[in-house]
Amino acid sequence: MSRTPPNLLTATQDALEAVRSTSPLVQCITNSVVVGFTANALLAVGAAPAMVDIPEEAGMFAGVASGVLINLGTCREEQRAAALEAAPAANAAGTPWVLDPVAIGALPVRTPLAYRLRDLGPSIVRGNASEILALAELGTGGRGVDSTSSVDAALTASQMLARVTGGVVAVSGATDVVTDGVSVVRLTNGHPVLTKVTGGGCALGAIMAAFAAVTPDALTAAVAATSVYTVAADLAAERSALPGSFAVALLDALSEVSVDDIAERAVIA
């Protein structure tokens, strides 16, 4: 039985049904490792992927997409230019967009790019604790990344970051945390084998963009996407907790997960 407050539960169920009934078009500028799995995850959950990630096309497309994901995992030069086209175009069109600042911190190309994108105000930032800590380095006022990447430090950083971007920050971990800088929502579904599949987190970023396209507020979108994805992971892990079979089962589960599964299994607080 779910321990989730009724309003969050209903909002998650409504968002899932809205994704399936409207099939939002999600533009992904994402890394080469996960791009196929991400497209398949979007299709499975009911959205429509479009990996338009080259300059001169990315900005135009962001104006017509329902949602945009920018993931910096293998950000070659053309993708960097595409990202810097797509984010302002999404803003201009009122299109929600998600930033996934993969592995930023010390790496000298993606880190300043992530800061530029952060300053463009992503609707949702999604990352693990150390990425969120790195992205929260807000000029001289920021807290040092010499903080340990503990849950507490990441929570503080995510709240600061959300206030600066004016959006929502989602921190992945054994407990997933989503905040708009004021409210803090914790989700505890999911299974450790998810960390043994490449793109487990990256695909969630794309699914957040799909949910943001059908949900008025980004907090609900990030919570609903996380809940649907991790409940699907729970269902998949019951079929197999071995990484190859699990990845296949996860795509199956994303296509099958029902509002009743959410009601029975979602743990959101």
Next chain:
Amino acid sequence: MSRTPPNLLTATQDALEAVRSTSPLVQCITNSVVVGFTANALLAVGAAPAMVDIPEEAGMFAGVASGVLINLGTCREEQRAAALEAAPAANAAGTPWVLDPVAIGALPVRTPLAYRLRDLGPSIVRGNASEILALAELGTGGRGVDSTSSVDAALTASQMLARVTGGVVAVSGATDVVTDGVSVVRLTNGHPVLTKVTGGGCALGAIMAAFAAVTPDALTAAVAATSVYTVAADLAAERSALPGSFAVALLDALSEVSVDDIAERAVIA
């Protein structure tokens, strides 16, 4: 029982056996989303993939490959240059090549590139109805894409396009249509879950290149490849119609589909 005319049935069976016995080398310049799945589909059906997609190598390789696929899904700059090397080199060597004009129409980089490639005379163009309509914009003489992308409009466009390119045009849909501008062949195998797997259509383009390598005429090649691929999809969907499992089963089925399966299941008219 198949309702397919005996000559098309026999030609499809012969082409499948020829692919398996000669393992044609298929060069793919294709998008990052589907490149792995495409290579696996080619291997499964019995062909040999080679993703040689960088300038200075793509042209040389097209001269020795058995068939070439050019797919514009994520056509970054080096791939665009590689495509413009490979197509003339394939022509010069008499190598069949397939053009898949993914998502052309409004996008300003891939659309003019697709027109240039169209004018180089691809052996086969493969796309969905709206892509074929966009590619058929033949200068001032073309029919407008303000036509609705109905089956009828796409059929007319595909016939016009085939006459202009001197090749074959294959339009994917619930009914697949293949034409050389005069003959029109319709195929009705396949399953809706194929649209829930990224690269479902893109991989078929690569398989068409493999079949074109072993079949004297491009019409037969496109029909045979479509029939083998969609009959394999039927077999796979009987194992699972969930997207993750189906994609795995499709690769299995491509390696197992037999001339008897074709005889029993192919619906070509």
Next chain:
Amino acid sequence: MSRTPPNLLTATQDALEAVRSTSPLVQCITNSVVVGFTANALLAVGAAPAMVDIPEEAGMFAGVASGVLINLGTCREEQRAAALEAAPAANAAGTPWVLDPVAIGALPVRTPLAYRLRDLGPSIVRGNASEILALAELGTGGRGVDSTSSVDAALTASQMLARVTGGVVAVSGATDVVTDGVSVVRLTNGHPVLTKVTGGGCALGAIMAAFAAVTPDALTAAVAATSVYTVAADLAAERSALPGSFAVALLDALSEVSVDDIAERAVIA
């Protein structure tokens, strides 16, 4: 029952346990076809993948990675620059690195790049017979690639190449051969379906980098990685020898293969 000498068997088992207990960070600069499968194979066996493959980051990252793979399968311009950053940085840091010279020989971009990288002294070179023969073209003193790519010719070339690089050379085939120029080790596990999965060989190169990170000598690392990978392939092929299912089962088997499986099944001589 294994016919493997006790010292090689123990070293392989120790290396497997060390990979799982220390989870070495493996940087991969690899081709777009196999990049997802490679990351999943590394995760499955217990390592941590990081596909940092852009200039200005690749060299820095090679200094902190536990091992590095450079695979030339689709070496676009940025990857070529990244490879030429990463190899010297790995050398400077004492980090083992693996070179996989995919499809070199006649192709004019990757072949000279492979020679440059060869001259930087990779810890392990991994390839098939014809790639090893091509890479062994050691200036005027080299044996011509007009030699047939027979096992004997490849063995001679691999020994010459190992002496020139000061490292280890691993030649994939029905029998896998690993040599440091003096010792020659032959491994005969594995299953033909492995050649029907794209990235079957490429992923092994990445796993060699993981094993090299936890093993003092490169010969043991290459032997242990090959043995673990091909024993896992044997286990997977028992579940399915169809290519789609086999690829999934291989990832599962990489996560499950035990030191007892190695003891029972490894055939190393």
